[in-house]
Amino acid sequence: MPELPEVETIVRQLRRRIKGKTIASMRVHWRRSIEGRPGEFRRRMLGMTVATVCRRGKYIGIAGADGTFFTIHLRMTGKLVGEPVAADRGHLRVSFAFNDGTMLHFVDARKFGRLRLWPCRGAACPGLGPEPLRDAVVLSALRGLRTRRPIKSVLLDQTILAGIGNIYADEALFATGIHPLTPAMALNAGQQQRLAEAVPRILKAAIGRRGTTLRNYRSIDDRSGENQEHLFVYGRAGAPCLECGTPIEKLRIAGRSSHVCPQCQKMPLAGGRRAHTPCASGLRPR
């Protein structure tokens, strides 16, 4: 599933591609891709001129000059393409045609992605936590945690911080030497501080590399991101840790896979002592 850096990359490309254009026609190929009534969606879309394209968490937001606002959530396999390739043709869900003759297609093999109309931009996506792109914002969220849930689950909780998924949660925890099963409320002040610095740094670096290109994510321009060349643990199960050489392990936490270096990321012992001091460098930039 695309996470904050991948969605931000798509939003930037989409903005260049459709801003200022007017939706001339629209076709819904699979009505359940639209949350709410497709008839109303179509009525509000037709004639809408795109004023801006924005992002909130993992949602793409498209605002019309008339105040119309809708979101696209890509979920597992959703993608936006200008020109569908042969493999996309059986998975077209919604197609927009613009006044200049260009098209935008929402393609979604597994059909979990959703387009949704909102009363206004301010009312969109209720319940989402803040954007984790500033240290102070992340620190404030971490300091407020009073839960014994594993820190990995907390980082994936979109109501606490919006936009982090499996890739960047695993990378941030490795960078800070924190084991993903550590209860959130057991993080000490130093760990909170390091995590609050690592999350925005890792997300921004990934945005700069146009995201991580894995199986399911493709940018609109069909240009690959490059962040997959810079992952320390995600997708590296069995490969040697880039810090210490220990094989990276894959754990299941709350139904999701977690990638961990068992040497660099140790669980804290009861009583506040740590089983191991993480790599002093924390994260060595490559």
Ligand SMILES: [Zn+2]
């Ligand atoms: Zn290691």
